[in-house]
Amino acid sequence: xxxxxxxxxxxxxxxxxxxxxxxxxxxxxxxxxxxxxxxxxxxxxxxxxxxxxxxxxxxxxxxxxxxxxxxxxxxxxxxxxxxxxxxxxxxxxxxxxxxxxxxxxxxxxxxxxxxxxxxxxxxxxxxxxxxxxxxxxxxxxxxxxxxxxxxxxxxxxxxxxxxxxxxxxxxxxxxxxxxxxxxxxxxxxxxxxxxxxxxxxxxxxxxxxxxxxxxxxxxxxxxxxxxxxxxxxxxxxxxxxxxxxxxxxxxxxxxxxxxxxxxxxxxxxxxxxxxxxxxxxxxxxxxxxxxxxxxxxxxxxxxxxxxxxxxxxxxxxxxxxxxxxxxxxxxxxxxxxxxxxxxxxxxxxxxxxxxxxxxxxxxxxxxxxxxxxxxxxxxxx
Numbered sequence: 001x002x003x004x005x006x007x008x009x010x011x012x013x014x015x016x017x018x019x020x021x022x023x024x025x026x027x028x029x030x031x032x033x034x035x036x037x038x039x040x041x042x043x044x045x046x047x048x049x050x051x052x053x054x055x056x057x058x059x060x061x062x063x064x065x066x067x068x069x070x071x072x073x074x075x076x077x078x079x080x081x082x083x084x085x086x087x088x089x090x091x092x093x094x095x096x097x098x099x100x101x102x103x104x105x106x107x108x109x110x111x112x113x114x115x116x117x118x119x120x121x122x123x124x125x126x127x128x129x130x131x132x133x134x135x136x137x138x139x140x141x142x143x144x145x146x147x148x149x150x151x152x153x154x155x156x157x158x159x160x161x162x163x164x165x166x167x168x169x170x171x172x173x174x175x176x177x178x179x180x181x182x183x184x185x186x187x188x189x190x191x192x193x194x195x196x197x198x199x200x201x202x203x204x205x206x207x208x209x210x211x212x213x214x215x216x217x218x219x220x221x222x223x224x225x226x227x228x229x230x231x232x233x234x235x236x237x238x239x240x241x242x243x244x245x246x247x248x249x250x251x252x253x254x255x256x257x258x259x260x261x262x263x264x265x266x267x268x269x270x271x272x273x274x275x276x277x278x279x280x281x282x283x284x285x286x287x288x289x290x291x292x293x294x295x296x297x298x299x300x301x302x303x304x305x306x307x308x309x310x311x312x313x314x315x316x317x318x319x320x321x322x323x324x325x326x327x328x329x330x331x332x333x334x335x336x337x338x339x340x341x342x343x344x345x346x347x348x349x350x351x352x353x354x355x356x357x358x359x360x361x362x363x364x365x366x367x368x369x370x371x372x373x374x375x376x377x378x379x380x381x
Contacts, residue, residue: 026139029061029087030146034155034248036060037338037375039068039264041367042305045336045359045377048072052302055080055292055328059307062155063092063286067099068266069305070282071274078283080292082309089286090139091151097128100279104272112150112158113247113263114256121148133284152248161252163209164243171205181243181253192239197232206231245368262368289321293328301328306337308373310344318343322350326380333380334359340373353378 042065048054050073056066059082066079081088098107102124109116110124125147129137140147146154168177172195179191196202210231244250247267250258265271287295304325310318325335334356339345349355356377363375 025084026087026090026143029081029084029091030143030151030154031159032060032156033062033091033151034157035064035152035246035264035369036062036157036308037065038246038367038369039064039266041363041369041375042336043068043072043265044362044366045375046303046305046334047359047362048074048303051075053300054078055301055304057082057289057292057304057306057309058088058286059083059309059312060156061088061091063088063095064264064266065305065307066092066282067095067275068264068271069303070278071266071271073274073278074281076281076283078292078295079286080289081286082289082312085286085288086135086139090136092282092286093132093136093284094125094128094140094147094151096279096282097131098124099272099275101128101131104267104269107272108259108263108267110147110150112153113251113259113267116150118148121150153251155248157246157248158251160209161249163212164249165252167205167209171201180239185240185242188239188242189236192236196235199232202235203230203232206235241368293324300330302330302333304329304333304335306335308338310337310339311341311373315343315347318347319350322347322378326350326352329380331380335378335380336363336375338373338375345374345376349378353380355379 036059046054046069048069052072052074054066054069054074054077056063056069056077057080058066061081061084063079066077069077079088079092095111098110102110105114106124108114110121110128112121116124122144125140125144129140132140152158168180172180172191176191176195179187180195181188183191244253244258245262247259247262247264250262266275306321306325309321313321322335329335335353336359337344356379359377359379360375363377367375
């Protein structure tokens with residue numbers, strides 16, 4: 001059996017696998033436009049020093065981790081996409097233009113995190129439209145209905161939050177529903193254990209929620225908490241964290257005040273100002289993974305975030321990718337990824353790397369993503 005330390009060849013991601021058959025590729029990126037993972041946990045995992053050179057690999061659109069990392073004053077942040085480079089590039093460009101051109105609250109309204117009418121969002125889009133390149137402008141001009149609805153409001157996580165809200169609302173008494181949302185941690189878990197734990201109904205209902213909220217075709221290997229072996233246990237973890245601890249789910253369960261209370265650091269006033277100062281350090285073009293890794297022949301990155309890429313690759317593919325990435329990470333640098341899959345989480349560290357358990361602990365303590373896996377952090381030694 002080949003060891004993870006063996007020399008392995010160039011990895012070429014199977015770009016067609018995660019693409020949804022019923023939507024053109026751009027709609028895949030749009031449907032995953034929001035916080036697939038907590039940006040604060042991503043920043044804590046990489047913990048970059050000012051001046052770091054960073055690569056963010058985006059599996060399903062959004063690229064919020066790249067924006068969050070701008071708050072650390074890097075020298076450069078590049079973004080590579082596993083699926084649909086044009087769609088991811090258009091998402092990142094519109095989010096960046098919103099930060100560059102709009103007041104913070106107006107940007108949050110445009111992106112769909114705060115309430116706004118469709119007309120107000122289109123007016124905000126027109127205010128940033130001239131800051132976009134012609135291809136990106138054409139992309140969004142053809143998808144103004146997505147802009148009018150709010151990018152985050154159309155993402156997969158927001159759809160899942162709405163489905164779960166309705167599921168809980170229709171199948172729990174009102175006092176239990178409010179307690180599981182707004183009660184203390186002990187009260188939330190007590191209601192969960194009394195009303196939901198061990199129930200065949202809830203296990204089936206949560207699986208159905210996952211299917212209806214998914215955009216992946218059945219043959220894909222994308223994994224989320226509700227399609228795991230025990231969706232009821234996954235919901236219990238979410239209740240433990242707080243069902244509305246993430247801004248997209250706060251949008252489903254609460255109101256604008258709830259959303260503002262849960263925003264990641266880069267969308268709070270101080271972080272927003274930092275992103276505005278460092279936007280010029282964000283590489284404007286979204287690349288393929290091979291192009292980003294081969295931008296220079298020698299090691300060039302201090303930090304690499306792979307997002308949840310391991311959930312879309314089998315073990316040999318992931319090993320190859322880690323070796324490819326490892327060749328481009330400087331000594332003392334780090335590679336981080338998130339996964340639900342035991343094969344990825346239990347993988348030995350590649351040659352020249354070791355797992356940074358302290359950083360992983362920081363991530364686990366911070367992570368507010370409602371559907372999340374474990375974040376692993378590899379440090380080059």
